[in-house]
Amino acid sequence: MRQKVVLVTGANGEIGHGLIRYLAENTEANIVALDVVPLDKSLRDLCSSYIVGDILDQMLLGRLVVEHEIATIFHLASILSTKAEYNPETAHRINVEGTLNLLRLAVEQSQWQGTPVKFIYPSSIAAFGIPTLAEKMKAGPAKEDEWHHPTTMYGCNKLYCENLGHYYGAFYRQLAADCGTAETIDFRSIRFPGLISAETIPTGGTSDYGPEMLHAAAQGEPYACFVRPDTKIPFMVMPDAIKALVRLADAPRERISQIVYNVTSFSLSAQDIHDIVMKAFPEAQIDFEVDACRQKIVDTWPEEIDDSAARRDWDWQPDYDCDRAFNEYLIPAIRSRYQKVEMK
Ligand code: AKB
Numbered sequence: 001m002r003q004k005v006v007l008v009t010g011a012n013g014e015i016g017h018g019l020i021r022y023l024a025e026n027t028e029a030n031i032v033a034l035d036v037v038p039l040d041k042s043l044r045d046l047c048s049s050y051i052v053g054d055i056l057d058q059m060l061l062g063r064l065v066v067e068h069e070i071a072t073i074f075h076l077a078s079i080l081s082t083k084a085e086y087n088p089e090t091a092h093r094i095n096v097e098g099t100l101n102l103l104r105l106a107v108e109q110s111q112w113q114g115t116p117v118k119f120i121y122p123s124s125i126a127a128f129g130i131p132t133l134a135e136k137m138k139a140g141p142a143k144e145d146e147w148h149h150p151t152t153m154y155g156c157n158k159l160y161c162e163n164l165g166h167y168y169g170a171f172y173r174q175l176a177a178d179c180g181t182a183e184t185i186d187f188r189s190i191r192f193p194g195l196i197s198a199e200t201i202p203t204g205g206t207s208d209y210g211p212e213m214l215h216a217a218a219q220g221e222p223y224a225c226f227v228r229p230d231t232k233i234p235f236m237v238m239p240d241a242i243k244a245l246v247r248l249a250d251a252p253r254e255r256i257s258q259i260v261y262n263v264t265s266f267s268l269s270a271q272d273i274h275d276i277v278m279k280a281f282p283e284a285q286i287d288f289e290v291d292a293c294r295q296k297i298v299d300t301w302p303e304e305i306d307d308s309a310a311r312r313d314w315d316w317q318p319d320y321d322c323d324r325a326f327n328e329y330l331i332p333a334i335r336s337r338y339q340k341v342e343m344k
Contacts, residue, residue, distance in 0.1 A: 002069045003030050005048065009055055009102065010077030011035045012043075014200045015122060018242045019074060020046050032068055035077070055098035061105050070109050072118040072249060075102050081126050081154040081297060083204030088153040095157035096164075103168040106185045116186040119169075120249050123162050123191045123260060125234065126155035126206075129300045136299060141306035144191065144260050151300050152206075162189050166259045188248050189260045193234035193267075193305065195241050196325070198333030206297045210235055210273050217277045217284035218334045224289040229271035231295070232303045236265040237325045240318040244310070251314035261310040266322040267303055276322075280331045 006023060010016050011033035017040065023029045024046035031047040033039050039050040053060040055077050064070070077098060084091030099121070106117040129150040130136040139147070150156050165187035172184050194207025201215050202208045209225045216223035236244075244263045268276075274286050310316035320329060 002067065003048065004071050005030045005032045005068045006072045006074065007032050007034065007064070007068070007070050008074045008076060009034045009098075010075070011047075011050065012037055012040055013076055014195060014197050014202055014238065015076050015241060015245070017043065017200055018197065018238045019076070019245060022242045022246065029072075032064070032070075034064075055101055056093060058101065061101055065105060065109060065112075069113060070106070070117060071113075072120065073102060073106055074120045074122075074245065074249075075099060076122060078157070079154065080202070080204040081124075081152045081206045082208070082294060084154040084157070085152060085293075085297075091153050092157060095154065096160060099157075099161045099164060103164060103185065103187075107168055107172055107183075110183040110185050114183060116183055118249055119165060119185045119187045120245055121161065121165055121187065121189040122245065123158045123189045124155070125191060125193050125301045125305060126150060126152055127159040127162065127191055128302050128305075129155060130302060131300070133299050136301075136303060139302055141304040142262070142302035143306045144258065144262055144309065147302065152297055158191075162260045165189055169259070186253060187259060188251075188256060190244055190248055190310075191260060191262045191305070192241060192244075193236050193264050195236055195238055196330060197238035198330050198337065199238070206294050207233060207235070207301075209270060210268070213270075213273055213277050213286055214330060214334060217281040217286065218338045220283065222285040222287070224287045225270055225274065226289065226291040226294050227270050227298050228290055228295060229274065229288055230269055231298050232267055232269040232272075233298060233301050234264040234267045234303070234305055235325075236263065236318065237320045237329055239329065240265055240320050243319065244316060247314050247316060248310075255313050257313055258309060261313070261316070262305040262307045263310050263316055263318075264305045264307050265318040265320055265325065268322065276326050280326070280335075 012035040033050040079091040169187035
């Protein structure tokens with residue numbers, strides 16, 4: 001008998017770490033982890049199996065479904081906004097063609113199983129593109145269907161994959177003879193703000209200045225923030241991001257009224273983060289050395305996003321406001337993390 005499993009792609013990434021730990025501790029799920037690099041040792045015992053491989057490798061994906069009955073996919077693998085700009089075509093292949101491969105796998109699995117495979121897709125505030133700083137400053141909280149002209153390859157990929165998910169969930173092969181009766185997938189997507197974790201440091205993103213400032217200060221390393229002090233975007237801590245993914249995945253289908261949901265916790269300027277970090281680590285050396293190109297990217301992302309649809313449809317509510325996020329989660333956990341490293 002093939003085992004029913006939850007597939008997590010990009011398992012080694014920041015969200016992957018938090019999600020695998022949560023699923024292992026709180027559910028009976030058999031987790032199959034997939035990543036291009038060997039799975040972090042601390043996660044291995046939490047998974048029923050882990051596979052080193054590329055989501056562009058069709059043979060590998062083919063073998064996956066021979067061995068497993070995939071009930072849910074958390075498709076986390078992607079190249080983030082800054083890294084994607086260094087090789088946009090490769091980013092497109094991984095972010096879009098990789099997602100397409102998994103969507104096709106999910107549809108085939110749904111048809112075999114006679115029930116829709118759940119496909120949970122983390123999108124991003126990078127899917128928004130506000131044309132000018134002046135418009136950003138007077139825009140107010142962005143709704144899901146606004147500002148649809150992202151200026152990064154990653155943002156374009158995220159927006160397009162949201163739409164691909166919509167297509168595969170509702171219109172796939174719509175002219176086929178079995179149209180209307182063939183099973184499709186249950187695609188659900190979340191637009192995340194900048195994420196901050198105490199356990200991992202992000203790589204390749206443009207909202208990374210927030211977590212980088214904090215982790216550098218805790219390690220006593222100098223840090224040069226690459227955006228202006230007044231740069232403001234929404235953020236969220238990792239436990240809330242995991243909560244949002246799991247809540248959305250578990251929500252009854254009849255309550256889901258849209259394909260994409262914004263979620264947010266608190267919006268901060270780079271100066272606000274600087275001040276909070278300096279209060280916690282008074283010895284820290286943090287400067288501002290603006291990188292004009294990365295600044296331009298963040299200037300197209302909204303200061304605030306409207307998550308009222310998520311609140312209405314699946315009772316979304318973050319556990320951490322700004323004060324709790326820093327004082328009860330990030331600062332104590334990061335402090336103890338680097339103290340442990342020093343003691344080793
Ligand atoms: C990035 O900066 O690329 C990501 C994101 C906002 O999705 N953190």
